[in-house]
Amino acid sequence: xxxxxxxxxxxxxxxxxxxxxxxxxxxxxxxxxxxxxxxxxxxxxxxxxxxxxxxxxxxxxxxxxxxxxxxxxxxxxxxxxxxxxxxxxxxxxxxxxxxxxxxxxxxxxxxxxxxxxxxxxxxxxxxxxxxxxxxxxxxxxxxxxxxxxxxxxxxxxxxxxxxxxxxxxxxxxxxxxxxxxxxxxxxxxxxxxxxxxxxxxxxxxxxxxxxxxxxxxxxxxxxxxxxxxxxxxxxxxxxxxxxxxxxxxxxxxxxxxxxxxxxxxxxxxxxxxxxxxxxxxxxxxxxxxxxxxxxxxxxxxxxxxxxxxxxxxxxxx
Ligand SMILES: [Zn+2]
Numbered sequence: 652x653x654x655x656x657x658x659x660x661x662x663x664x665x666x667x668x669x670x671x672x673x674x675x676x677x678x679x680x681x682x683x684x685x686x687x688x689x690x691x692x693x694x695x696x697x698x699x700x701x702x703x704x705x706x707x708x709x710x711x712x713x714x715x716x717x718x719x720x721x722x723x724x725x726x727x728x729x730x731x732x733x734x735x736x737x738x739x740x741x742x743x744x745x746x747x748x749x750x751x752x753x754x755x756x757x758x759x760x761x762x763x764x765x766x767x768x769x770x771x772x773x774x775x776x777x778x779x780x781x782x783x784x785x786x787x788x789x790x791x792x793x794x795x796x797x798x799x800x801x802x803x804x805x806x807x808x809x810x811x812x813x814x815x816x817x818x819x820x821x822x823x824x825x826x827x828x829x830x831x832x833x834x835x836x837x838x839x840x841x842x843x844x845x846x847x848x849x850x851x852x853x854x855x856x857x858x859x860x861x862x863x864x865x866x867x868x869x870x871x872x873x874x875x876x877x878x879x880x881x882x883x884x885x886x887x888x889x890x891x892x893x894x895x896x897x898x899x900x901x902x903x904x905x906x907x908x909x910x911x912x913x914x915x916x917x918x919x920x921x922x923x924x925x926x927x928x929x930x931x932x933x934x935x936x937x938x939x940x941x942x943x944x945x946x947x948x949x950x951x952x953x954x955x956x957x958x959x960x961x962x963x964x965x966x967x968x
Contacts, residue, residue: 658716661708661758662961663701664765664953665724667740670697672704673954674712675961679776681954683711692741694751702755709756719759721964723768723956724748727810733762736810761964763806765956767813769914769949770797771804772959777951778912786908787949788815788899790915793829794837798906804963816841820897826851836901839894842870842916848887848894849873859883870916878923892927899928899946900935907939914949921948 657677664671668689674682685707687700705720726738733749735741753760763771770779770787779785783802789795796815798805805812816837817830825834826847838844846865853862861883865873876884899911913924925946933941951958 656716658718658965659712660718660961660964661705661712661720662768662957662959662964663705663720663722664768664956664960665697665701665722666765667692667725670701670704671953671957672701672708673957673961674708674715674717675958675965677965679772679958679962681958683708684957692743694741694743694746694748697741698748698751698755702752705752705756705758717758719761719964719967720752720756721768721960721962722748722752722760722762723765723960724762725765728762728764729810730761730763730806733760735762759964761960761967763804763960763963764797764810764813766795767797767804767806768957768959768963769795769951769955770799770813770959771962772951772955772957773912773914773949774799774804774959775962776958777955778947778949779910782909784906784908784910786902786906786911788911788913788915789949790841790895790913792841792843794841794898795915798908800906815898815902818898818901820894820901836894836898840891840898844894845870845873845887845891848890849883852883852887852890855886856883861887874923889927892924893931896928896931896935900932903932903936903939903944908944911944911946912949913946914952914955 659676662675671686673684685704725740727736735743735746735748749760749762773779773787774785785799787797794816797813817835819834821834826838828835828838849865873884877888
């Protein structure tokens with residue numbers, strides 16, 4: 652008899668090319684997971700692929716009480732209605748994702764932004780455990796973010812709280828951002844930003860092959876070359892850390908978090924990244940206590956989104 656058992660939820664991590672659904676319990680543990688590639692961004696096709704993964708996860712969970720489905724989706728998500736207001740990845744405007752999935756599966760559904768879901772996952776069960784005021788940054792193609800204050804995930808009046816990537820840090824001499832502004836935090840300090848620093852430094856390193864190979868090599872290879880002492884890679888890494896520190900210091904000044912977790916492919920946020928980063932952030936944090944926060948590596952990796960989405964669902968019941 653499972654009457655005293657806490658209900659589980661299915662957490663869905665919806666990406667531009669891939670969807671993963673997993674059963675997640677109230678302790679943030681993943682039971683079974685199912686995933687598939689997305690080949691078509693038509694809403695009906697995405698819902699069908701997503702529902703297929705959820706059904707397989709639910710079949711594995713038979714006998715357990717299921718509270719519903721939590722979905723982390725890219726874009727500006729109206730978390731009250733489950734409508735994807737705008738998603739550049741999918742080229743969607745006002746797609747009622749929550750209602751479509753609820754109809755397909757006969758389950759309660761909540762939808763939030765994917766970076767916000769990952770933040771909640773890390774806050775509840777990963778790098779944010781034990782804090783009340785927590786900030787998560789995912790450094791990838793862009794910079795995704797999320798903010799927890801006094802134990803609450805902030806969503807905002809128009810559902811964009813945590814879009815930290817588009818505050819400008821180099822408005823006069825920075826790179827052009829995908830959003831059209833100059834020197835946005837994500838244009839400078841995402842994984843893509845690191846590659847752009849490599850290219851921008853090309854004229855200073857005329858014999859370096861990196862200028863032409865940076866994008867093909869990717870951030871991990873650039874980082875490795877910086878660690879091995881390549882001057883071009885090392886200078887780019889240093890500028891990138893400067894920009895990352897500037898953006899994080901702004902966020903610390905405004906939000907006063909206890910802890911900031913860094914996730915995403917570029918980070919591998921260990922000593923090579925954190926040792927130069929942390930003192931630079933502290934030096935720029937003039938109003939907040941410079942020793943009143945810590946910067947750590949996110950711990951849930953690719954599971955943060957699904958765990959967070961399911962946790963969001965469980966917390967709505
Ligand atoms: Zn921007």
